Amino acid sequence: xxxxxxxxxxxxxxxxxxxxxxxxxxxxxxxxxxxxxxxxxxxxxxxxxxxxxxxxxxxxxxxxxxxxxxxxxxxxxxxxxxxxxxxxxxxxxxxxxxxxxxxxxxxxxxxxxxxxxxxxxxxxxxxxxxxxxxxxxxxxxxxxxxxxxxxxxxxxxxxxxxxxxxxxxxxxxxxxxxxxxxxxxxxxxxxxxxxxxxxxxxxxxxxxxxxxxxxxxxxxxxxxxxxxxxxxxxxxxxxxxxxxxxxxxxxxxxxxxxxxxxxxxxxxxxxxxxxxxxxxxxxxxxxxxxxxxxxxxxxxxxxxxxxxxxxxxxxxxxxxxxxxxxxxxxxxxxxxxxxxxxxxxxxxxxxxxxxxxxxxxxxxxxxxxxxxxxxxxxxxxxxxxxxxxxxxxxxxxxxxxxxxxxxxxxxxxxxxxxxxxxxxxxxxxxxxxxxxxxxxxxxxxxxxxxxxxxxxxxxxxxxxxxxxxxxxxxxxxxxx
Amino acid sequence: xxxxxxxxxxxxxxxxxxxxxxxxxxxxxxxxxxxxxxxxxxxxxxxxxxxxxxxxxxxxxxxxxxxxxxxxxxxxxxxxxxxxxxxxxxxxxxxxxxxxxxxxxxxxxxxxxxxxxxxxxxxxxxxxxxxxxxxxxxxxxxxxxxxxxxxxxxxxxxxxxxxxxxxxxxxxxxxxxxxx
Numbered sequence: 185x186x187x188x189x190x191x192x193x194x195x196x197x198x199x200x201x202x203x204x205x206x207x208x209x210x211x212x213x214x215x216x217x218x219x220x221x222x223x224x225x226x227x228x229x230x231x232x233x234x235x236x237x238x239x240x241x242x243x244x245x246x247x248x249x250x251x252x253x254x255x256x257x258x259x260x261x262x263x264x265x266x267x268x269x270x271x272x273x274x275x276x277x278x279x280x281x282x283x284x285x286x287x288x289x290x291x292x293x294x295x296x297x298x299x300x301x302x303x304x305x306x307x308x309x310x311x312x313x314x315x316x317x318x319x320x321x322x323x324x325x326x327x328x329x330x331x332x333x334x335x336x337x338x339x340x341x342x343x344x345x346x347x348x349x350x351x352x353x354x355x356x357x358x359x360x361x362x363x364x365x366x367x368x369x370x371x372x373x374x375x376x377x378x379x380x381x382x383x384x385x386x387x388x389x390x391x392x393x394x395x396x397x398x399x400x401x402x403x404x405x406x407x408x409x410x411x412x413x414x415x416x417x418x419x420x421x422x423x424x425x426x427x428x429x430x431x432x433x434x435x436x437x438x439x440x441x442x443x444x445x446x447x448x449x450x451x452x453x454x455x456x457x458x459x460x461x462x463x464x465x466x467x468x469x470x471x472x473x474x475x476x477x478x479x480x481x482x483x484x485x486x487x488x489x490x491x492x493x494x495x496x497x498x499x500x501x502x503x504x505x506x507x508x509x510x511x512x513x514x515x516x517x518x519x520x521x522x523x524x525x526x527x528x529x530x531x532x533x534x535x536x537x538x539x540x541x542x543x544x545x546x547x548x549x550x551x552x553x554x555x556x557x558x559x560x561x562x563x564x565x566x567x568x569x570x571x572x573x574x575x576x577x578x579x580x581x582x583x584x585x586x587x588x589x590x591x592x593x594x595x596x597x598x599x600x601x602x603x604x605x606x607x608x609x610x611x612x613x614x615x616x617x618x619x620x621x622x623x624x625x626x627x628x629x630x631x632x633x634x635x636x637x638x639x640x641x642x643x644x645x646x647x648x649x650x651x652x653x654x655x656x657x658x659x660x661x662x663x664x
Numbered sequence: 665x666x667x668x669x670x671x672x673x674x675x676x677x678x679x680x681x682x683x684x685x686x687x688x689x690x691x692x693x694x695x696x697x698x699x700x701x702x703x704x705x706x707x708x709x710x711x712x713x714x715x716x717x718x719x720x721x722x723x724x725x726x727x728x729x730x731x732x733x734x735x736x737x738x739x740x741x742x743x744x745x746x747x748x749x750x751x752x753x754x755x756x757x758x759x760x761x762x763x764x765x766x767x768x769x770x771x772x773x774x775x776x777x778x779x780x781x782x783x784x785x786x787x788x789x790x791x792x793x794x795x796x797x798x799x800x801x802x803x804x805x806x807x808x809x810x811x812x813x814x815x816x817x818x819x820x821x822x823x824x825x826x827x828x829x830x831x832x833x834x835x836x837x838x839x840x841x842x843x844x
Contacts, residue, residue: 201803208704219693223685615735
C-alpha cells in the first residue's frame with residue numbers, strides 16, 4: 185500500500201470511527217439524572233444503580249461475606265457494651281437535628297466495604313470536629329459509639345490515615361478547652377474545635393497571616409485585581425450553591441447567586457462572567473446576557489460570537505473592555521460549524537488570552553488526535569502558526585506568563601515554557617497552575633517555586649491554594 | 665489571578681474532595697458524555713454502559729482523596745471507567761455476550777452506500793476484541809494514546825503495537841475488497 189493509500193485509510197478510519205463514536209449517546213435523562221444527583225447521598229448507597237443490578241450484586245456479596253458476619257457479631261457485642269455505659273457525659277454532645285449539614289461524604293475501602301463518612305455541621309460561625317481514636321480493627325465499635333452519640337441526626341465520620349475516626353459536630357456545649365478526650369468503652373473520643381480560614385502566605389519570607397474566618401465556605405478564585413475572593417457555601421443540600429464575594433481588606437462579604445464555574449470579568453473585580461454566558465454584578469444581578477457557548481473572558485476582552493467568512497473560514501467576535509466589538513480571523517478548518525463542540529465532542533479551538541491582552545493563543549484540534557497552535561496578535565489581527573510539539577493529549581494546561589511574551593504548556597506532569605515564536609525557554613517538573621502577577625513565582629498543585637524552579641514553599645495538605653493576591657502573596661484556605 | 669478553565673477544574677476537584685456534591689456534579693457534567701462513550705466503546709451495550717458510568721463516578725467520588733494530581737481528573741476517571749467495563753466483561757459469559765454483541769456492533773450501512781465504508785466496518789469487526797477496542801478508542805479523536813493505555817490498563821508501548829497490528833490487519837482486509 186502506498187503512502188497515499190495509507191493516508192486514505194487513515195482518513196477513512198478517522199472519519200468513520202470518529203463519526204460512529206460521536207453518535208454514541210446515552211438517554212438524555214441519564215446524563216440529566218447524573219448531573220443533578222446528590223453525590224454525597226449517592227455514595228452512601230441511598231441512590232442505587234439504574235436497574236438495581238449493581239446494588240443487588242454488591243448487597244449479595246456483602247451479606248455472604250465472612251467480614252459481614254464478623255461485623256454483625258462485633259456490632260451486637262458493642263451494642264450491648266454501650267448500652268451499659270453511663271451516658272450522661274456523652275449525651276451532652278448529642279447533635280440536635282436542626283443543624284444544617286454542610287458537607288457529607290462516605291468513604292469506601294479497596295475491598296468495597298464502607299470505612300466511614302464525614303459530615304460537617306454548622307452552628308453559627310463555628311464547626312466542631314470530633315475525633316475518635318480507635319484501633320483500625322475496632323472500626324465497627326467506634327461507629328456504634330457514634331450511633332450512641334447521635335441518635336436523632338445524620339451524623340458522619342471518616343477514618344484518617346492515622347487510624348483516627350473524625351466526626352464533625354455543630355458545637356460543643358460543655359467543651360472545657362480547645363480539645364477534650366473522653367472514653368466510651370475501650371474507645372477514646374477526642375473533641376476539638378475546628379475553624380477554617382483564608383490565609384495570606386508571603387512566599388518570599390515564608391510568613392503567614394490570617395485574612396478571615398471562612399468556616400463553612402470554600403474559596404473559589406481571586407479577582408484579577410487581587411482585592412476580592414469568590415467563595416461558595418459548601419452545602420450538600422444547597423443547590424445551586426450560594427456564592428459570596430469577600431473584600432480581602434475588610435473581610436466584608438456580598439451575597440449573590442451565581443452558577444458554578446463563574447469567573448471574573450476582565451475589568452478587574454467589579455463584574456463576574458458566569459459559565460452560562462451572563463455578565464453579572466457582585467450581587468448576582470444580570471448586567472448582560474452573552475451567548476453562553478462562546479463567551480471566553482480574558483484581558484483583551486470577551487469572545488462573544490463566531491461569524492462565517494467563507495467555507496471553513498471563521499471570524500471570532502471580541503468585545504473589548506471598553507465595549508467595542510472587533511473581529512479576529514481564525515485558522516481555517518474543514519469543519520462546517522465551529523460551535524460543534526457537542527457534535528464532535530471537543531472544541532475545535534481552545535482560546536487562551538495573554539495576560540496583557542495583546543495575544544490570543546488558539547489551539548486548533550483536529551481529528552483524530554492532533555493539535556496545531558496559532559498565535560493571533562490581537563492588535564494587528566495577524567496570525568502565526570507556532571512549531572509547538574504537543575504530545576497527542578487533548579487536555580494540556582495552557583498558562584500565559586504575565587509579561588505576555590511567554591506561555592507555558594503542561595502535559596503529563598511536565599511544564600514547558602515557550603516564547604512567542606514557539607521556542608522552548610525552560611521547563612519544570614509538575615503541572616504549573618499559574619504565575620504570580622509579575623511572573624516571579626510559579627504555583628504548582630503542591631508547591632510554589634521561583635523561576636529557576638527552586639521550591640520556596642511546600643503547601644501542606646491542610647491548606648490549598650486559591651490564587652495570587654499580589655506578587656509573592658498567595659491566598660490559601662485551610663485550618664490553623 | 666483570574667482562574668483558567670484548568671484551574672477551575674482543579675478547584676472543582678478540590679472542592680469535590682472536600683465533600684462538595686455540587687462541585688462534583690459540575691465535573692460529572694463536564695465528563696459524563698466522554699465517560700459514557702468510553703464505556704460504550706468497550707461494552708457496546710447502552711444499559712451496561714450506563715451502569716458502568718454510574719459506578720465509575722461513584723467510585724471516583726469515594727476515592728478523590730487518592731487522586732494525587734488534581735489536574736489529571738479525566739485520565740484518572742477514564743481509567744476507572746475502563747476498569748469497571750473490563751470487570752463487567754470478565755464477569756459475563758464470554759460466549760453469550762459475544763453473540764449478543766455481534767447483533768449490536770455494526771453501524772448501520774445502508775444498501776447502496778459505498779463499498780469502501782462497508783468494507784472498513786467489516787474489517788474493523790473482524791479484529792479481535794483488544795485490537796478492535798484500541799482502534800475504536802484511538803480513532804475516536806477524543807482520547808490520547810496515554811489515555812487509551814489507561815482505559816485498557818496496558819502500557820503505552822503495547823497500545824502502539826496493537827494499533828500497528830490492527831492497522832496492518834485492516835490494510836490487508838480492505839485492500840482485498842476495495843481499491844483504496
